[in-house]
Amino acid sequence: MPTEEEPQTCAGRPQHDSPPPIPSAALEEITALYDRGLLLNAWERAKAFGPLADWEGPDAAVLAGRLAMNLGSPKLGSVIHWRNWRQHPRHLGSVAYYLHGLLERRGPLRALEFLDQLPAPDPGTNVEAQIYVLTLKSEVAWAFRDFGAAEKYLAEACVLNPNHPWLAFAEAELLSRQDRYEEALEAAKRSVSSNASYRPGVQMVAHLLSVLDRTEDAVSFLREADARMESGAVASQLALLEVELERFDDALRHFDRFLALSPLADKSVLQWLNANRIAVACRTNDLPRARELCAAMRDPYYRDLAGRIGQGVPEPRRARLPVRFVRQHHLTCAPATLSALSRFWNRPAEHLEVAEEICYDGTPNHSERRWAESSGYAVREFTVTWEAAIQLLDRGIPFTLTTIEITSSHLQAVIGYDDLRRSLLLRDPFLYTTSEALCPGFLERYAATGPRGLALVPREEERRYDGLNLPDAALYDVLHQLNCALDRHRRDEAAGLLARLESTAPAHRLTLTAGRVLGSYDGNTAAIRRHLDGLLEQFPKDANLNLVKWSCLLEQASWQERVAFLESVCALPQADPLFFIRLGSELRLDGREQTRALSLIRWALRYRPCDPDFLVAYADLLWDRRELEPATHLYRLASCLADKKEHFARVYFVAARSVRQTEAAWAMLQRRFEAFGRQSAQPAMTLFDMLVLLDRVTEAFAVLRQALSLRADDGELLLFAADAHARFGQFAEADRSLSLAEGNTRRSRWLRSAAIIAAYRAQRREALSLWREVLALEPLAMDANRAVAWLLAEAEGAPEACGFLEEVCARFPKHCGLLTLHAEFLRQEGGAALEAALRRLIEVNPTDAWAHRELALQLGQSNRTDEALAAAEAAIRIDPNNPC
Numbered sequence: 001m002p003t004e005e006e007p008q009t010c011a012g013r014p015q016h017d018s019p020p021p022i023p024s025a026a027l028e029e030i031t032a033l034y035d036r037g038l039l040l041n042a043w044e045r046a047k048a049f050g051p052l053a054d055w056e057g058p059d060a061a062v063l064a065g066r067l068a069m070n071l072g073s074p075k076l077g078s079v080i081h082w083r084n085w086r087q088h089p090r091h092l093g094s095v096a097y098y099l100h101g102l103l104e105r106r107g108p109l110r111a112l113e114f115l116d117q118l119p120a121p122d123p124g125t126n127v128e129a130q131i132y133v134l135t136l137k138s139e140v141a142w143a144f145r146d147f148g149a150a151e152k153y154l155a156e157a158c159v160l161n162p163n164h165p166w167l168a169f170a171e172a173e174l175l176s177r178q179d180r181y182e183e184a185l186e187a188a189k190r191s192v193s194s195n196a197s198y199r200p201g202v203q204m205v206a207h208l209l210s211v212l213d214r215t216e217d218a219v220s221f222l223r224e225a226d227a228r229m230e231s232g233a234v235a236s237q238l239a240l241l242e243v244e245l246e247r248f249d250d251a252l253r254h255f256d257r258f259l260a261l262s263p264l265a266d267k268s269v270l271q272w273l274n275a276n277r278i279a280v281a282c283r284t285n286d287l288p289r290a291r292e293l294c295a296a297m298r299d300p301y302y303r304d305l306a307g308r309i310g311q312g313v314p315e316p317r318r319a320r321l322p323v324r325f326v327r328q329h330h331l332t333c334a335p336a337t338l339s340a341l342s343r344f345w346n347r348p349a350e351h352l353e354v355a356e357e358i359c360y361d362g363t364p365n366h367s368e369r370r371w372a373e374s375s376g377y378a379v380r381e382f383t384v385t386w387e388a389a390i391q392l393l394d395r396g397i398p399f400t401l402t403t404i405e406i407t408s409s410h411l412q413a414v415i416g417y418d419d420l421r422r423s424l425l426l427r428d429p430f431l432y433t434t435s436e437a438l439c440p441g442f443l444e445r446y447a448a449t450g451p452r453g454l455a456l457v458p459r460e461e462e463r464r465y466d467g468l469n470l471p472d473a474a475l476y477d478v479l480h481q482l483n484c485a486l487d488r489h490r491r492d493e494a495a496g497l498l499a500r501l502e503s504t505a506p507a508h509r510l511t512l513t514a515g516r517v518l519g520s521y522d523g524n525t526a527a528i529r530r531h532l533d534g535l536l537e538q539f540p541k542d543a544n545l546n547l548v549k550w551s552c553l554l555e556q557a558s559w560q561e562r563v564a565f566l567e568s569v570c571a572l573p574q575a576d577p578l579f580f581i582r583l584g585s586e587l588r589l590d591g592r593e594q595t596r597a598l599s600l601i602r603w604a605l606r607y608r609p610c611d612p613d614f615l616v617a618y619a620d621l622l623w624d625r626r627e628l629e630p631a632t633h634l635y636r637l638a639s640c641l642a643d644k645k646e647h648f649a650r651v652y653f654v655a656a657r658s659v660r661q662t663e664a665a666w667a668m669l670q671r672r673f674e675a676f677g678r679q680s681a682q683p684a685m686t687l688f689d690m691l692v693l694l695d696r697v698t699e700a701f702a703v704l705r706q707a708l709s710l711r712a713d714d715g716e717l718l719l720f721a722a723d724a725h726a727r728f729g730q731f732a733e734a735d736r737s738l739s740l741a742e743g744n745t746r747r748s749r750w751l752r753s754a755a756i757i758a759a760y761r762a763q764r765r766e767a768l769s770l771w772r773e774v775l776a777l778e779p780l781a782m783d784a785n786r787a788v789a790w791l792l793a794e795a796e797g798a799p800e801a802c803g804f805l806e807e808v809c810a811r812f813p814k815h816c817g818l819l820t821l822h823a824e825f826l827r828q829e830g831g832a833a834l835e836a837a838l839r840r841l842i843e844v845n846p847t848d849a850w851a852h853r854e855l856a857l858q859l860g861q862s863n864r865t866d867e868a869l870a871a872a873e874a875a876i877r878i879d880p881n882n883p884c
Helices: 024-035 039-049 058-070 074-087 092-106 108-116 127-143 147-160 165-177 181-191 199-211 215-228 232-244 248-260 267-283 287-294 300-310 333-344 351-358 365-374 386-394 441-445 459-465 473-487 491-504 509-522 525-538 543-556 559-570 577-588 591-607 612-624 628-641 646-658 662-676 682-693 697-710 715-727 731-741 747-760 764-777 782-796 798-811 816-826 831-844 849-861 865-878
Strands: 318-320 377-383 399-404 409-418 423-427 435-438 452-458
Touching: 024 039, 024 058, 039 058, 058 074, 058 092, 074 092, 074 267, 092 108, 092 127, 108 127, 127 147, 127 165, 147 165, 165 181, 165 199, 181 199, 199 215, 199 232, 215 232, 232 248, 232 267, 248 267, 267 287, 267 300, 287 300, 318 386, 333 365, 333 399, 333 409, 365 377, 365 452, 365 473, 377 459, 377 473, 386 409, 386 452, 435 441, 452 459, 473 491, 473 509, 491 509, 509 525, 525 543, 543 559, 543 577, 559 577, 577 591, 577 612, 591 612, 591 865, 612 628, 612 646, 628 646, 628 662, 646 662, 646 682, 662 682, 682 697, 682 715, 697 715, 715 731, 715 747, 731 747, 747 764, 747 782, 764 782, 782 798, 782 816, 798 816, 816 831, 816 849, 831 849, 849 865
Parallel strands: none
Antiparallel strands: 318 409, 377 452, 399 409, 399 452, 409 423, 423 435
16 A cells, blocks of 8 residues: 655644544434534534544544534644544545545545555445545546546446435536536536535535526525535635625625634635635725734735735725626637627627637637637737736726646636736636736736737727727737738748838847747747747746747757756746656656656656646656556546647557557547547547558548548648558549648648658659758758658769768757768768767767667777777666667
8 A cells, every 4th residue: 555645734733542432323423414514513513522633443533534624624634534544544434535635635646546556445345435435536537537437437336326415426526527517517416406415516516507607596506505504615605606796795794604614724724714805805995804804814915915005095996897707618718718708798609619610729829819800809919017907997898818837828808907906807717706816926927928918899899999009019910910821821921020020129029929930830940949049038937938948959959958958947946847847758868867757757747747748758757667557547648638639649549559458549549539520630640540550441541531521621631631542552532632732731741741742653853852842941850851861862872862961960960860860871881980970979969879879889890899888888778678
C-alpha cells in the first residue's frame, strides 16, 4: 500500500486517553441524523463521545471525519481520514475517505496510482464502502475525460445497489462532465427522490439548475431544502446565488446561518466568509462594516481597501450590465461568451451552433472577431485598460476579454466594474456566479498579451462608439486582417500588412506578434526568433514567450544551450511547472540523468496532473524504463484529455499496439472520428493511417470517402487524399484531389504534396524542382532538405548531395537535424569527412547517442580502438536501452 504525507494539522491538539468505543447504536443514530441533513442535531449527539479527532475504530472515525468536513473544518476532517487510513489500511471505508482526500489534495494521477496498488476488497466488505470506492474510480477516470472507463466503474457500482442515492449523484456528476446537463439534472433529482434532505443530491440539483441558467429555480429549491436541513454547505450555496441576484439582505442572513451551522469553522473558512461579507458590504455602501471586516483579513488587498474607505470615498462608481450566463462545453468558452453577449443585444445565437462554426480545439482570436462581424456587429478590438473598460461599460457595452496562460487561453465577458474595489466584473462561461478581476494586478499579469478585449454592438447602434479612443484599436485591425489573409493563404497580402505595422509602430507588441504569426506560417524559425527577442525585451519573464524561445532553440541551439536556458527559467520565482517538464524531457535524453528527469517530471505533475503534455512526458520516461503497460495507460489518458490533438491519439495507438491493446485503441479512434469528423479532417486522417498500419486498407478508404463527403472543400484533407491515392497507385484520383486543393491550403503544403506525388511517379526532376520551391519558403524544413539531398544524389551523385548539405549546414551551424542529415550522407564515404561531421554534431548535441555510436564505428574501422571504445561507452551511458 502506498504511503502519503500527513495533511497539515492544528498544533497543540491535547492528548487524551483512549476513550471507550462508541456504541454502534449511537453511531447509527448520529448517521441517521447526518443522512437527514440535521448536522447540528448530529453534532449535539456526537459531543457526548468527546472530540471528533479522538474517536476510535474505523467506522467511528469515518463518521467523525464526515462530520468535521460538514461542520466547517475540512482540515480537521482530512486529518481524521488520513489517520484512520494509517491505522486501518485494510478497512475499505477508511481507504475510501482517505482516497477522497487524496484526490482533492494531490489530484487524480496520485489517486490513480493509489488505486492501482489497492488490493481487492475482502469478502463481506461493507457494500456502501465498495460503492464509494467504485464511484471514486469513476471520478478519477472522468477527471482525465476517460468517460468509457468512468461509465464502466459506475455500472459495477450499480450492480451492488442500484437504488443508492450516491449512485444517482455520481451519475449526475459524470453526465455534467460530458456537458449533458439536462440528463445530469434528471439523475440528480433521482438522488433526492427517496430522501429530500440528501445533502449531496440537494447541492447537485441546485448546481445544475444554475448551470442551465435557472437561478431562480435553484434559489427556490435551496430555500425549501434549507428550511428542513441544518447544512452549512446548503446555506452558503444559497447565499452565493442570492448575491448573484443582488438580494443582499437575504444573502447576509444566509451567510450568518452558514456560520451558525459551522461550529467547527477553521481559519480558512472564516476568511472565505469575511471576504463575501465585505463584498456585500461594499455593494450596499455599508462602508463602516466593510472596513471593520477588512481588519480580520490577511490578504494585503483588504488592507488597501480599508485604506481607501478610510480616506472618505464619495458615492462609489459602479456598473453591472445584465449579461446572462451561458454555460460553455469543453473548450467552447469563446462561443459561449459570444452567445451570452448576443443575448444581451437581443440577437440570440445558440452557443453550440457558434461552436460548430468557429471552434475546434479552441477558438483563434480572428475567428471570434470574424464571426461577430459576419453576424452584423460593429466590432472594436483593443488593449484592455481600466479607463477603456469604464468608458465602454458606462456606455452600456460589455466586451470579451482574453486571458492567456502558458498551456491554455480563456474568453470571458467583462460586464461591470466597481471603482471602490478596483475590480472588473466578469461573466465567466464556466461559473454561474459573477467573478471579480482585481486591478491593476490582473491587467499587469496579462500585459504581454494585452489583455485583449473585443467589444461588439449591433451595427445600427455603432454610434455608441462615438468619441471613444480605445488603446491599440488601429493596430488590432491590421493584425486581424493579416490573420484573415493567412487563413485564405494570401501570403503576399499578409506581408504587406506586416510592413504597414512596422512602418507605423515598429517596436509595438502587436507588430512583433504579427511578425511571429507570419514567421510561423512560413515555418521560418529565424524570423520567429527575431520578433520574439523584441517581445522578450519588453516582457522578459513572460512564460509563454520563454516557451516559444525554447521551441526555437530546439532547431537553433545545442542540447547544452537548451538545458542551460531551461535551468535559468526554472530558477525564476514562481516558474511554471511546464518548464520543469521540458527540462526533465531534455535530461531524459541522457541516460545518466534519468533519476533527476523523473524527479522533475513527478514534481511538475503534482501541480498539473491533468495536463496531457505532462502525462506524455512521464509516459515517455516509463517507456524508456520498459514499464510499457503503465506508460500505455498514461498515453491513453493524455489522448482522452486532448481528444482534438492528433499527436496524442497516434502515440497512444502505437503504444497500445505494442502491448496488444489494438482493438481498444482503434475503437477510441473510431469514436473520435464519429464525434469530430464534421468539425475537422484530423480525426479521419489519423484513423486512415492507423487502419493502413493494420493492413485494413479497404476500411481506410471508406473512412476517407466519408470524411470527404463531410468536408469537401477542406484543402488539408484534399492533400491527404491525394497522397493516399497516389501511394496506392490511384494517380487519377490523386491528381483530381491535388487540383481541388490548390489555393485552399498553404502554398508550401501544396508543393510538398505535389513533390511527393511526382516522386511516386518517378518524375525525379519535377520532384526536385518542387522541393526546392519548398526550401525557398521554408529553408529549415527537414523533409525538404532531406528530399533535395536524396534526389540530388540519385540524379547527380553523392558528392553533389553532400555539397548541398555542406552549404546548408554552413548557413545553420547549430541545427542538429541538418548536421545529422549531413553525417548520414557521409556514411558511405567514411573517413575524415564523416569523423569531422560526427564530432561537429556531438559538439552541438553531446547527448546524441546515434552520433557517438557512429563515431565509435568509424574509429573502429580506422583501428583507433581506445577512442572507439570511449565513444561506444559514451553512447551506452547516454542511451543504455538502445545499444544498436
